[in-house]
Structure formats: structure tokens, C-alpha cells
Amino acid sequence: MTIIERLRQYKDLKPHKVALIVDDTQYTYGELYDAILSIDLDDTSGIVHLTQVKETLKNKVLLIQSQSFLEQLVQWLGALYRCYIPMVCHNEMDTEYIDELGLVIASEGVPPSADFGVLTSGTTGRPKPLWRKEESWREFFDIQNNIFHINEDTKIFLQGSFSFTGVSNMVIAVLWAGGTIVTTSSMRPTRWIELLERYEVDHVYALPTKLRLLVRHCKDKLFSINYIIAGSQVLDRHLMEQLQQLCPNMEFILYYGASELNYITYCTGKEWLDREGTVGRPFPTVRIKADDGVIYVTTKYHIEGISDTYTVNDCGYIDTQGYLMFTGRQGDVVNKGGYKISIPSMETYLQSIDGVSEVAIIDIIDDVKGEDFVAYMVLEDNVLVADVMETIRHHRPSIEWPKSIYSIPMLPLTECSKVDKRKLKEWYNKG
Numbered sequence: 001m002t003i004i005e006r007l008r009q010y011k012d013l014k015p016h017k018v019a020l021i022v023d024d025t026q027y028t029y030g031e032l033y034d035a036i037l038s039i040d041l042d043d044t045s046g047i048v049h050l051t052q053v054k055e056t057l058k059n060k061v062l063l064i065q066s067q068s069f070l071e072q073l074v075q076w077l078g079a080l081y082r083c084y085i086p087m088v089c090h091n092e093m094d095t096e097y098i099d100e101l102g103l104v105i106a107s108e109g110v111p112p113s114a115d116f117g118v119l120t121s122g123t124t125g126r127p128k129p130l131w132r133k134e135e136s137w138r139e140f141f142d143i144q145n146n147i148f149h150i151n152e153d154t155k156i157f158l159q160g161s162f163s164f165t166g167v168s169n170m171v172i173a174v175l176w177a178g179g180t181i182v183t184t185s186s187m188r189p190t191r192w193i194e195l196l197e198r199y200e201v202d203h204v205y206a207l208p209t210k211l212r213l214l215v216r217h218c219k220d221k222l223f224s225i226n227y228i229i230a231g232s233q234v235l236d237r238h239l240m241e242q243l244q245q246l247c248p249n250m251e252f253i254l255y256y257g258a259s260e261l262n263y264i265t266y267c268t269g270k271e272w273l274d275r276e277g278t279v280g281r282p283f284p285t286v287r288i289k290a291d292d293g294v295i296y297v298t299t300k301y302h303i304e305g306i307s308d309t310y311t312v313n314d315c316g317y318i319d320t321q322g323y324l325m326f327t328g329r330q331g332d333v334v335n336k337g338g339y340k341i342s343i344p345s346m347e348t349y350l351q352s353i354d355g356v357s358e359v360a361i362i363d364i365i366d367d368v369k370g371e372d373f374v375a376y377m378v379l380e381d382n383v384l385v386a387d388v389m390e391t392i393r394h395h396r397p398s399i400e401w402p403k404s405i406y407s408i409p410m411l412p413l414t415e416c417s418k419v420d421k422r423k424l425k426e427w428y429n430k431g
Contacts, residue, residue: 039078064088072162087117088163111304154179156203189217200224215242236351262301337369355383
């Protein structure tokens with residue numbers, strides 16, 4: 001059964017069940033399916049014609065440029081229904097780059113078996129197009145939904161662009177299960193809290209950057225939250241404890257995945273607290289190994305054009321109990337006068353310091369040492385940069401001291417809810 005066929009089934013069986021809530025507007029499964037059928041894709045803007053695969057029905061890529069979550073979702077599903085190949089553009093991509101992306105796609109082509117495209121997050125460079133068959137997601141939905149406790153009764157809150165692979169995959173997986181998605185375009189945590197309380201949301205899907213905003217602004221306990229699902233960004237024990245206090249009925253589920261692959265490993269909050277630095281054990285049907293510190297993943301649920309065993313050049317090792325310990329990406333290291341400092345490890349340490357709410361490190365050029373690093377931090381009330389630096393000097397060798405620490409009110413985020421380190425480097429270079 002395809003994704004569209006599944007939605008058609010829900011329209012027939014439970015047309016009045018709420019599928020999506022965007023701020024204060026609700027859309028039923030019946031309304032969502034009718035919108036998919038009625039969407040107008042005849043406008044030629046954003047359509048890339050692929051002459052090399054014209055022998056198939058899927059001879060057009062639709063670059064979806066809307067910044068409305070609802071429109072992104074409906075156009076994506078509508079394109080699938082009409083045998084187009086949909087790809088949602090990141091909101092921060094300008095017209096010039098979208099045009100350039102269209103030329104790249106037309107020039108490089110698309111695998112004939114592809115049903116849709118996704119974009120990498122673009123954290124360290126311009127987003128790149130990747131191509132998937134529908135079954136690379138669809139056939140894994142039941143597996144991931146079982147791990148994440150997602151079913152027809154689920155009400156899940158998430159915030160972000162549908163262009164982010166993590167968001168789009170989670171949204172379609174919840175619709176596959178017959179659940180309800182609650183979302184907003186607002187970046188105000190107070191608005192998120194309003195929606196969580198009003199609709200008695202039981203799942204939250206968010207990266208740690210947004211979870212920290214949530215605990216900072218939420219004053220009352222959220223008893224309806226049963227599960228928080230988070231990607232493998234920098235976690236710290238303090239955040240886990242804050243979340244447990246805020247959501248006393250909550251089970252925390254951490255996952256590790258990649259746009260090129262799918263979900264790879266997962267663990268509960270308790271498992272993470274017992275093994276700080278772990279990203280868990282493999283999902284069913286997935287196998288992992290570490291070769292010379294590089295993580296290799298074996299799965300059939302991956303993008304087109306790569307082998308079943310693949311690495312995205314993440315680094316780590318597997319402990320004696322089969323838990324993957326994640327240490328960062330290859331090259332995510334500062335070579336400070338010959339002394340190598342792992343950026344993820346240093347961020348984890350800085351995050352553990354009392355009074356540090358959020359932290360991000362960027363590498364910089366140093367005339368003497370070749371490379372060095374600076375840290376941007378969001379500090380709790382009444383905490384000074386001098387206090388943090390004093391703690392670092394007492395606990396770390398001088399070679400590991402940051403060249404500078406900058407206190408800022410909030411870390412800049414990309415559309416994918418990751419720390420925008422390119423923006424931080426722009427700030428640093430501007431002085």
C-alpha cells in the first residue's frame with residue numbers, strides 16, 4: 001500500500017478524524033485527502049523537466065517553494081499522487097539558489113526509480129539533493145512507529161519546515177499510523193506551550209536546541225506528555241533532569257539517523273544517563289559496525305545510488321553491550337598547534353558547566369597555532385563569562401581553553417533546528 005493509498009483508506013474509514021492542526025485550524029483526513037486531489041500543479045514555476053527519463057511517468061521534479069507548512073505538505077503529497085517527483089526547498093534558500101538547484105538537477109539527472117527528493121540540512125555548505133524511493137520510508141514506518149510508540153491515538157507536536165528530512169519523515173509516519181500532528185510556524189516557545197496544553201499533546205518531536213527553549217519558558221508541568229523524541233545533538237544531564245521535572249510522565253527517546261540513510265540507533269533517557277555519549281543500539285533490521293573509528297551502517301532503507309553498507313563519515317565506537325558511542329564527524333576537530341580537540345566532546349564538556357544553558361563552538365584560524373576555537377554561549381541569569389572561564393581553567397589543560405567566549409541571548413538556528421554555525425562564523429569574522 002502506497003502513502004497515498006493509505007491516506008485514501010483513512011478518508012474512507014475515518015474522514016472526520018483530525019489529521020493536522022496548524023495553530024488554531026484543524027484539518028481532517030477527509031479534508032487532507034480532498035486537498036491532495038484538488039491541488040493545482042499546472043503552474044510551471046518550480047518544475048524541472050527531466051528529458052532523460054521521459055520514458056517513465058515520473059518525468060518532472062517539482063521544487064516546492066512555499067514557506068507554509070500546510071502547502072508544503074499538500075503539494076508534496078499532491079505531487080506523489082500525480083507521479084511528479086517532489087522536493088521541498090529550505091525556507092532560507094533564495095530564488096537564485098533555487099534556480100541553480102533546478103539546473104543542477106536537470107544536468108545531473110534523477111535515478112529512474114526515485115519517487116521524491118530530499119535536501120541535506122546544509123549546515124556546513126549548500127544543501128544537496130538526494131533521491132529516494134517511497135518504500136525506503138514506507139516500509140520502515142511500522143518499525144519506527146513501534147519504537148516511538150506512535151499509533152492512531154498519537155497527538156504529536158513538532159515545529160519546523162517540511163523540507164527538513166526529520167520533520168517530513170515524522171509527519172508522514174504519523175499520518176501513516178492515523179495519528180494527529182500539531183504544529184505552528186511561530187518560533188515563540190510560549191506559543192508551543194499553548195498548543196501543547198490546548199490539544200493535550202502526548203508526543204513531542206524536537207531537537208535539543210528547541211527543548212532547551214521549551215524548558216526555559218514553560219512555568220507549569222506538562223502532564224500530558226508521554227514521549228519526547230529527539231535527534232542526537234548535544235545533550236546534557238541537566239537538560240534531561242529539567243525535562244523530567246517539566247514532564248513527569250515522559251519517557252525520553254534519543255535517536256541517531258542520517259538523511260542519506262534513515263533511523264539508525266535509539267535509546268531511552270535512562271540508557272543515555274547510564275552511558276553519556278551513547279546514541280543507543282540499532283533499530284530492528286539495521287546493523288552497525290565501527291572500523292578504525294568510522295561508523296558503517298547496513299540497511300536497505302537508504303537513498304538511491306549508494307550501497308546497503310554505507311558511512312556518512314560519522315565517528316564512534318561500539319561498547320561491550322552493543323551501544324554506539326558517538327564522537328562526531330570526521331574532520332570535526334580543531335588542530336591547535338598539533339594538539340587535536342574534538343569539537344563535539346568539547347561542546348559536551350562546556351554544556352555540562354553549571355550556568356551554561358546552550359553552547360556552540362566554531363573553529364577559527366590562528367596565526368600562531370594554525371587553528372583555535374571560540375565558544376558562543378547562552379548563560380543562565382547572573383552567570384558571567386568570567387565565571388565560566390574560571391571553571392574551564394580549573395578543570396582543563398590550557399591548550400583546551402577557548403580563545404574567547406561570547407555570551408549571546410540565543411543561538412541562531414537553521415530551518416532544520418540545528419545551530420547555524422555559518423551565521424556564528426559570520427558574526428565572528430565581522431568582529
